[in-house]
């Protein structure tokens with residue numbers, strides 16, 4: 212009975228301490244057995260170890276005995292290959308992953324190894340594994356780092372990055388475990404969507420995905436679409452409009468929302484624009500195209516800021532991923548907006564192309580029958596992981612208890628007072644020799660701070676928006692004695708900050724001083740991001756500390772909870788506030804920001820679910836066309852005479868391929884048209900739906916019948932192409948009958964439209980329009 216009570220007490224405690232996480236007691240119970248077998252496997256030769264791992268190979272999930280065995284062999288393989296004996300907590304992580312959970316392990320606890328042992332375990336079960344990383348640099352680094360461990364376990368490993376050719380990728384994916392950035396794996400899925408011969412496919416069927424930094428990929432980036440486009444024409448940026456809009460002034464010519472998501476012309480602004488564009492009537496029937504161009508140009512002008520939202524480098528607009536604070540390679544905004552920003556910055560317009568296919572990160576991962584993940588901060592998104600992916604979180608305790616000191620926020624009345632206090636803090640801590648990592652909100656803030664520090668003789672290293680490998684090398688030195696590193700929130704993610712520098716030479720001295728001190732210059736829009744910054748310090752039981760500075764006029768508060776209660780007292784000299792009401796206000800603002808993010812995620816998912824379902828259905832048909840003689844059968848049945856005529860001249864095999872090319876071409880084209888149709892519907896849905904039902908129902912009402920037309924459309928168009936195809940001496944000239952694929956294709960990520968057409972947003976626009984019409 213007392214044992215039962217104690218067990219219940221333990222469970223209750225876990226529930227209170229870590230809501231949303233699952234019980235690990237069962238796996239903890241396997242650890243002693245793993246320990247007992249350690250001496251036995253130490254005696255094995257390398258070959259014997261590999262042979263023993265091969266005995267685990269089976270086509271089924273592991274039972275407890277096999278879980279124990281894979282942990283025993285994995286621990287030994289890591290000890291031999293890396294000189295790192297996997298800790299018990301790492302093996303708990305491995306077991307958590309192998310049983311399909313998102314494991315929460317703190318920064319520096321060794322997720323890379325725990326993940327690799329789980330990947331090897333899945334591979335031994337006969338499943339192909341993709342380890343999904345946040346960037347290309349980490350994909351290659353982790354695959355190469357873990358390769359000797361895999362080798363001892365007899366498991367093959369590969370990696371993909373943008374530098375590889377299609378053939379090289381194919382062989383990387385042939386490995387049992389393949390590391391790749393989420394974007395790279397997604398782009399391969401999209402590229403495979405266009406092949407017309409089975410042997411050109413590079414990716415095998417998805418089986419298991421182990422997602423590193425799972426919260427960032429599965430939640431923050433979930434709704435980002437990966438896009439493949441084909442060259443058709445160039446986007447026409449309206450330079451004239453950009454030049455007119457450039458002269459407009461806030462408050463006089465246009466207004467913006469307090470949340471910075473919407474901008475609109477005032478009456479005075481509209482008159483200026485109408486006059487400058489040659490006396491047109493923007494709101495008349497003939498002005499609607501111009502009005503649309505003015506609106507995007509105004510968004511680009513008023514709401515997107517250089518060095519915060521994007522950089523201009525090498526005559527190109529490069530987006531900054533605001534959730535990661537780094538240049539988002541291969542990302543762009545939805546087309547009109549991208550072109551408007553390019554016009555604003557007077558750089559050449561990039562080729563827009565036609566969208567051939569697209570898939571969101573969430574849908575990409577939903578393709579895998581099994582998903583597991585690891586991250587330092589999972590509990591905070593446990594609810595979303597359950598809602599969107601049916602995944603449960605398992606909290607793995609640290610190997611050595613965390614002794615980092617997390618100080619309460621230091622709150623100031625104004626941002627300038629806050630900045631002064633940050634400078635003082637940096638100076639005082641720097642004088643002790645302790646290394647400091649300062650986490651800023653964006654690139655511009657990092658640079659401003661660095662400039663200020665340089666002026667007062669406090670040189671620092673600024674880390675932002677560079678390439679990942681360079682970032683990794685710099686951040687690895689952030690623990691050096693006396694170092695001051697200023698970084699946007701996620702720069703250098705995935706790289707360990709060792710006390711005393713990358714080689715840890717000076718560790719003792721830095722540890723004695725108190726370890727790495729982390730300073731946040733403002734609270735982030737999610738508590739998870741705060742936690743990630745704090746987690747940079749205090750790794751593996753190291754000493755360290757963290758403190759966030761905040762002000763009641765920070766962006767976070769102004770955008771999400773601007774109604775600050777009256778009577779909050781600030782120190783007259785320093786502006787510092789100790790009233791708990793200020794802290795409550797900041798926490799409240801952060802919760803509002805988190806809620807908004809979740810709602811947008813939910814809303815996007817509601818729409819993309821239908822699109823994904825349609826995409827999946829059509830792909831089943833495409834796959835049949837690709838792998839069987841369905842295309843030939845279909846065309847033979849519809850145009851028997853012509854088919855026989857061609858067959859006689861070309862032979863069966865060649866004609867089969869030609870039929871396949873024709874039908875796949877029309878399928879791909881109709882799907883691309885359908886995507887464009889859905890985008891149009893989605894963008895105007897709220898207006899259409901104003902007088903009708905809910906926007907989502909309206910979207911379904913329009914999207915479903917349109918989709919049903921695709922397959923008959925493919926058959927009809929293919930038949931026509933087949934009838935019109937000309938037989939020349941070189942065979943059939945498909946191009947002559949319009950079967951012409953895009954001459955070049957490319958891939959990119961679509962950054963979230965910062966002004967998404969949510970119902971509320973559209974209502975606001977309509978309201979503004981009505982307001983103007985009334986004026």
Ligand SMILES: Nc1ncnc2c1ncn2[C@@H]1O[C@H](COP(=O)(O)OP(=O)(O)OP(=O)(O)O)[C@@H](O)[C@H]1O
Pocket residue numbers: 294295296297298301316317318319320321322323324587704705706707
């Ligand atoms: N069992 C072990 N014994 C000794 N060192 C280990 C062990 N496991 C991992 N390490 C070391 O700990 C460091 C951190 O490992 P890793 O980068 O995998 O951590 P992480 O959990 O991924 O951290 P982050 O959250 O920063 O990505 C590495 O230098 C690694 O070599």
